[in-house]
Amino acid sequence: MEGKGKVNGVAAMAACYQGFDPAAYLQYNYTPPRADFERKDSIVPWKLACLHRAFTEGDVRGELLVDIGSGPTLYQVLSGCEVFNKVLLTDFLEVNRQELRGWLEDEGGCNLDWTPYLQHVCKLEGRRPSAWTEKAAKLRQVITDIVPVDVHRPHPLALDALPSEGADCLVSCFCLESVSPDLAAFTRALGHIGRLLRTGGHLLLIGALGESYYFGGPGVRIPVVPLNEAQFEGERLHLIRLEVYTLPQDMRVGVDDVSGVFFVKAIKE
């Protein structure tokens, strides 16, 4: 039986997200200075480098990559789309699934130009930046669907969303700690998504360290579970690598109180 506090906590988080504004969120976090491809110490290039290394160092392989809590962003699968021939994007909110569909259908109308991201990842791959159009086509080709997800459910996805053995790789960025009312719910949610992964599959997590809130839109203040680097033991999840980025002062732009970003690569034993 769910404790009363837990049910209210999860319901309260869902209520917070009703005001989430994809355009504002993209503006806050995915434009300079946090996404400045000319700056070595900008956050987004650091995240893209972590993901590029993780997907290309030879141990990550298979058919299906699932991104948990995609939001309105695509950066998290720009390297993975070259390794997997099926990519499933997921989010809790229809407004975010709609934002992603807007890009997928390539009819304009999405709130961020992903070209600099595509060009940057091509550069990481040793390709000419003009190959970004090929990468965009590749990504549009491998995205199989954009579906609802709720990490607080024991089965976060629809039962027919995955093959019976589970996904070969999961990526999830700034989701679990940003949607959970407390650390216990965070740990439960980590267990729920871990069960979506096949044995021997890899989990790539990016998230906020020391963050207690962020703005998901003008006046939309969303509480966050403040994490430190030691909180990633998940059932049957074996940590391969943890990397930490500490925000320089000018990356603190008033949209949250995040102090660091973690990257975790783990394997499900």
Ligand SMILES: C[S@@+](CC[C@H](N)C(=O)[O-])C[C@H]1O[C@@H](n2cnc3c(N)ncnc32)[C@H](O)[C@@H]1O
């Ligand atoms: C901080 S955003 C992260 C978006 C994106 N992954 C990124 O890296 O910027 C958190 C996302 O979690 C989604 N979300 C909210 N409640 C959720 C839940 N219960 N289960 C899964 N995702 C949820 C929100 O809709 C939002 O897109």
Ligand SMILES: O=[N+]([O-])c1ccc2c(c1)CN[C@@H](CO)C2
């Ligand atoms: O700097 N960034 O690239 C970046 C991207 C997304 C997010 C943050 C920072 C910090 N807040 C989280 C929500 O908890 C969302």
